Amino acid sequence: MGTDNIMAHADDAFQSSNQDDWDMQRLGKTQQLKRNFRFYSILGFTTTLMATWESILLTSTYGLTDGGRAGMVYVYIASFVGFFAAVISMAEIASVAPTSAGQYHWVSEFGPPRAQRFLSYLTGWLSVLGWQAAFASICFLCGTLIQGLLVFNYSGDTGYVYDYHRWHGTLFTIAIAAIGTLINTYGAKMLPSLEIVILGLHLGGFVAVLVPMWAMGSGTSTNYEVWREFSNSGGWPSMGLACLVGQLTPIFSWTGPDAATHMAEEVQNASFVIPWCMVSTALINGALGFVILITMLYTMGPLADVLDPASGFSFIPAVNHATGSMAATNGVAAIILVMEVCSAISILATASRQTFAFARDKALPFSKTLAHVNKRTQIPIVSVLVSTIITVLLSLINIGSTAAFNAVASVMIAALFTTYILSIAAFIRARILPGGIPPSMFSLGRLGMPINIFAVAWLCFSIIFTFFPTANNPTPVDMNWSILVFGVVIIFAIVQYLLHGARLYEAPVTQVRKTE
Template sequence: MTRSVDKEMISQEVGVGATTQDDWDMQRLGKTQQLKRNFRFYSIFGLTTTLMATWESILLTSTYGLIDGGPAGMVYVYIASFVGFFCAVISMAEIASISPTSGGQYHWVSEFAWPKYQRFLSYLTGWLSVLGWQAAFASICYLCGTLIQGLLVYNYSGPDGWLYTYERWHGTLFTIAIAVIGTVVNTWGYKILPPMEGLILAIHIFGFVAVMVMMWVMSPDQPQASGESVWKEFTNSGGWSSMGLACLVGQLTPIFSWTGPDAATHMAEEVQNAALIVPWCMVSTALINGSLGFIMLVTLLYNMGNIADVLNPASGFSFIPAVNHATGSVAATNGVAAIILIMEVCSAIGILATASRQTFAFARDDALPFSKHLAHVNRNTQIPVCSVLVSTIITVLLSLINIGSTAAFNAVASVMIAALFTTYILPIAAVIRVRFEPSGIPPSRFSLGALGLPINVFSLAWLCFAIIFTFFPTANNPTPVDMNWSILVFGAVVIFAIVLYIVHGRRVYRAPVTQVRKVD
């Protein structure tokens, strides 16, 4: 149950960089302002937009959609998935406006879920959110590392150059290097992070324009695909029982490209005027990235050449031969890949910031081992340095798995989407429950109004449907190496969280709802 207090009883003393509304929100939520609010709309918008890096991810993960669904399948699945994704984003944006806290989904579940299950569901949501963001950081660092390896294979193999031998331990070293870069920026470079995110946003937009223009006009002699093949050609290279099923499995490409719409929420306690800025940032990020991603997808499909020539490339990335065909230039292909690599490294910086804040918030409620240390905020930097360093160490340790087995590492990394989707499902379901209560949901500065309930229901249905296909392998009847083992890892984490709650969490976990003040 929440504590009740008159609004006049809440102090109006403003924290560092906070508005009066921010201070009031924090006190209503029962939290102390510990982090400096040095993010404004443009800087937090830059962090979330480049963190998702949708147009870059469309190119990087295009292999999945090309195998399962083909050109037309990718187009229509992208459009349909975006509708569901956008409804989920605006549903969470409204909740974020009600409770703008770094805890995000686990706090929302604690505040709005069924009273009998609030504490347990909140604890489970928190663990899945921590897992999802830690896996996201490991995944993006590994993706950058393997992209570097892919470029080495592309440039230094064959008769014109020395032969580069692809080794798994090389990928691990590159992964660790990217993680270290993210750590340096998030600790020693903490002062430049907000303005740097604004600069990165500009690079994200101008890089998109540069890549798109190169692919359309640089090599007019290269044949472009016809509208018939782009909009009507479906493929089922994965061997699924029907074309419809193949397209649904192929939606992993757009889903992966939209990972992390809740990032702004976990940075909320560092955003000025968070109750208004955070939800609008989430909505703006979804619209901008969704549009750029679709334009880049169409650009790729028209200019990539024969689909058979871009699948199973030696570099491991289908976009490299696709861009090479579109531009007819090795230098241009390297330039495009370099832009994508830079943007993905910037994405890693934002993901580490988000992952560390999620870890900090959950530890603040005594939910994690060594919570006292993980929730500690450095007085000089006003950031949770310990949570940043622990997040980096986790990625370094996970990257070592790749030396022994890439499949085992992928199993851990790929659980990211399922874990994060689950943390979207639970709070939206909880808010639907509250809407049927006489008092309804609390007022917010970003409101869906009368459309709230149908949007919530639709987004919940889409999330439950989409999460099923995140557990599918790329092809039917996979070998053990090609199998998607994320469901095993996901199940193990859920079981671990349940057991930990029973033996430890239920005694020490301070559910956020017990600290929230209901304003009369």
């Protein structure tokens, strides 16, 4: 019996290897990275990268300000429907073309011939810069959470008051980036096994946070308050608009479903594992996020007590009210901090692989160096280090202005959403052509077209509100300047295409081999 199992596993491994080899040949790429991720390790990678239940708590201030309790509930549900449509749309495309290049390859292969080269290059730049901003953003979020905990513990009658300085946040940001870099370089071989452990922490941490909030709760909100009481603390002209602005909380919590794709060349049986990993991640994180959201809304106490907290995070006073214990609140915050650091590790891996892939197609300055893969570790170490350096440099902006740093970091959502729109739209075009789309191991079948169209419509609608400030009539400091930064990024990408890409960029479609 044991021999039969061994032979079965060997046969599965052989078939997976053959499929991966066939995929790489069709895509016209040489296998350079080691395929040491399997389903559960890449599932741990993506679920902890998105860290949805943790991010729901961390970014709850946005939703509570614009929409209130009921607004957060219904916006979460509605947003998940649109988000899931986008995820399964990209999962099908990833099954057709499982490559670290991700969206810019998809736009190149399935986009209109006359525009595919430019649109692919633009998509690549947006994806690269979006993931670089994502790493800077998550590191800064961890840093400011540490500062928030210091404010929470050392203020009022504690005898010592923490003296808040922006440069403290910068140093914390650099420290988190350094941890992510060490794991992604010296600990690269252990990363797949580590991700399985982190998946356990992600699920166990959820239970560890959920139980005390329910068990220690001294008082709960009514059903009416949670399900029917809306709030418009941002001062928007209508409650509907307030709720739409507040969708930044779930949107931020779900950013990065394409992460698995950028690790595709390190995953065994990628054309099957990657799409199912994306779907599983969305379902798991969507469910955990909803449960933790409802828990917080029922146990947080009066809304006014958690808005505009001294710590900068509404979940801290909310958890403190639910548990009635500073120790329990610190414990919950510590779990979230650890999980967000784990998320930073995965985001750095994703950012470096996207940079590596784009450089491999000669799209970036110093492409040869950025695309170099270390023969001993079989990872693009230069791209990892450059990604870290970018975050360190961006974090210095915070010393002069937190608002300026937030503007740079917040462009992440708009940039990545734009790449999702372009890639799914290109796939819609491929569907209506006479030849249709190539066969894949994950297919939406006849539902593909309506799901794709709905996904693009939702993404186009949602991206508009990522540019809104938290409150109506904001001051220059409170203004959301991400629209300005996004515009600069677009202009920068166009200039780069004219100066560099038009001459040297090797569009992926030119390397794809047609199959019957």
